[in-house]
Amino acid sequence: MANTAFSDVQGDDAERLQALQRYGILDTPMEPAYDELADIAGHVCDAPVALISFVDRDRQWFKSALGLPGRETPLDQSVCRYAIRQSGVFVVPDLAQDARFAHFGIVTQENPLRFYAGAPLVTPDGYVLGTLCVLDHRPRELSARMQELLSALARQVIRLLELKRANDRQGQMLVELEEARHQMAVLAHTDVLTGLANRRSFTDRLRQEWALLQRGREPACLLMMDLDHFKRVNDLYGHHVGDQALRLFATLCREVFRAADVLGRWGGEEFLALLPATRVDQAQAVSQRVHAALAEHPLPGIEPPLVLAVSMGLTLLDPLRPLDVTLRLLDSALYTAKREGRSRTVVA
Incomplete structure (x- = not known):
């Protein structure tokens, strides 16, 4: 059953991880289409850091990471793993004042990140794969209008994923079609019983x-x-x-x-x-x-x-x-x- 309530039930998370694997997005190269959506999110929300983050079994992996070095962090350093359990945009006005996140590396580093807002990436069948999130170095809020726009951009990320999945399926179908054509060509020139030329x-x-x-x-x-x-x-x-x-x-x-x-x-x-x-x-x-x-x-x-x-x-x-x-x-x-x-x- 789809994880529509974004709960932390182990069975639901196992299904969510299977859904994530089906998209084949993890550990793929950065792509302009995703970077552009992250850039727009950062601009709309006036935030220096914007991420397209997928929550894997023991890490969060970034398809796009603008304003943040690296492509992944351990799951125990992930704010996004909390965001995927919520409906709507998950906002933390001040990470340093939240006991769940105050000890995170991004909060204790020399130039700390203090603000977080993440819109869930929800598949058409209801699984939450990660977030489109923005972060800032100062504590702040995010207006309702900005949250709506962040959610709209998150839906565009899902559309990109669906397009990739459709293209992957089409590519596989073309491979299978070529294999079938080859087999038909072989059969057309081969005696079925002996395998010799007909x-x-x-x-x-x-x-x-x-x-x-x-x-x-x-x-x-x-x-x-x-x-x-x-x-x-x-x-x-x-x-x-x-x-x-x-x-x-x-x-x-x-x-x-x-x-x-x-x-x-x-x-x-x-x-x-x-x-x-x-x-x-x-x-x-x-x-x-x-x-x-x-x-x-x-x-x-x-x-x-x-x-x-x-x-x-x-x-x-x-x-x-x-x-x-x-x-x-x-x-x-x-x-x-x-x-x-x-x-x-x-x-x-």
């Missing part, structure tokens, strides 16, 4: 590489890979194990291929790998490492052990040959590998 993304990258080859880039190779007997895995163990097999194959491929290579799920249990700046003999060596990795890593949790195998077609990416022709040749090489006994690589 067919559309892989095709775009393949076209880019083919265009670069036409400009004289080093030759590249293309591998088409198809898991052997994948339908049997689904039929015997279920599609959840089939999905596990696809994820295992993708993981092993990431370990075998280079970071510069592009891996994509072409469809079903079929995958493509683009190997830039790679000769056919080098690509053949990579394909053998894929075969070996599968042989060494049976599908976990299956008894008896289920060892996956893959058939591959391999071809040089020729810049003088249309891409659709290259893919047909690659597909033909893959099915030759299937016909010749599977778990092997055939060069187109």
Whole structure:
């Protein structure tokens, strides 16, 4: 419940401190907008010291401190902690004559402060965060009109805080929106099951590489890979194990291929790998490492052990040959590998 009565109840103060934290104002740099309000308060009240003070758990911290050195004081030296428990402007005509404050450092110092007036900074939901206060070196009073103006300026401080809070929320929303856009972009180019490039993304990258080859880039190779007997895995163990097999194959491929290579799920249990700046003999060596990795890593949790195998077609990416022709040749090489006994690589 909001601290509308400005009481000193511990539960209320805990909620007040939480409200203060929500504004994220503590320990922020000084800002002209707050200094201007403090300056106006000092001018209106004809006071040499004007503060925008926030009462924290064990200190009072000044967002603006005109006429007073330092940015904070201990809570046991704070007049503002008394002011936030009052409704309306809290006025102490002579601090030296008030037993609560006579021993404070600002009163006993060489050039003592004697007068205090503080208007509470009340949030829209009723929590008092601190004060807009003015102090003077001489005992005095503050007219009713000056108290009204001081309260009006305190409400402007709250409006600045609300604006900051709204801007902070908007900034966070923009960050979250950018993150969502990034995630959507990743999803648009990624196969959800394996985390590899999807067919559309892989095709775009393949076209880019083919265009670069036409400009004289080093030759590249293309591998088409198809898991052997994948339908049997689904039929015997279920599609959840089939999905596990696809994820295992993708993981092993990431370990075998280079970071510069592009891996994509072409469809079903079929995958493509683009190997830039790679000769056919080098690509053949990579394909053998894929075969070996599968042989060494049976599908976990299956008894008896289920060892996956893959058939591959391999071809040089020729810049003088249309891409659709290259893919047909690659597909033909893959099915030759299937016909010749599977778990092997055939060069187109």
